[in-house]
Amino acid sequence: MRFKDVFSIIGPSMIGPSSSHTAGAARLGRIARRILGDAPEEAEIVFFGSFASTYSGHGTDLAIVAGLLDCDTDDPRIRDSLSIADSAGMKVDLRTSQKPAPHPNTAEILLKKGDRAVRITGCSIGGGNIEIINVNGFDVKFSADYPTLLIFHDDRRGMIADVTDVLRHADANIGYMEVDRKSRSGDALTVIETDQAIDAAFLTQIRGLPNVRRICIIDLTGKEEGK
Missing domain, CATH: 3.30.70.260 (ACT domain)
Known part of the structure; x- marks a missing residue:
């Protein structure tokens, strides 16, 4: 990952506390939603590495769920995303795993709506930047920085x-x-x-x-x- 400027390091406009653990996590959620094609009815989120150790204190769970609600990184609804998702009928299951992961800030997100399901694995690599490394079992890599x-x-x-x-x-x-x-x-x-x-x-x-x-x-x- 090559940082283009100082803003690539300090992160985007965001609800904190961490560009990696909140801003990047929100982007992972938004991308997963885009791949599903709609707001999910069910979401299973598995945290690995540093995410698994600190997700609650750093609001990573709130950020990913906010992304599933299509909230951007600076949306104040991030703080209340779990209750908003519950009110909208979205079932959210949060888990942790001690299995090795390709990056300390890795999450696997399984989304379901009706007969459609998608599973993605993504990493928050710093400054709010992310990499998707697997989609439905396909080993692909992209950042979604561009269309x-x-x-x-x-x-x-x-x-x-x-x-x-x-x-x-x-x-x-x-x-x-x-x-x-x-x-x-x-x-x-x-x-x-x-x-x-x-x-x-x-x-x-x-x-x-x-x-x-x-x-x-x-x-x-x-x-x-x-x-």
């Missing part, structure tokens, strides 16, 4: 070329791309970060591509969620 497109699809020849051709016509510059698959010709996930938001018409084209099962948009500056 991010998640494409769940079948592993088929020409799939990536078809997607990038749509983005080329959308005049979208790809800053980062990563692909993982469960098996050859099996389930796959492509993650693409772009320099600008992608117009809805082009997203519709990607949804309509053969072998695309679902796409999800993560843009924490906007309100659109995955569908």
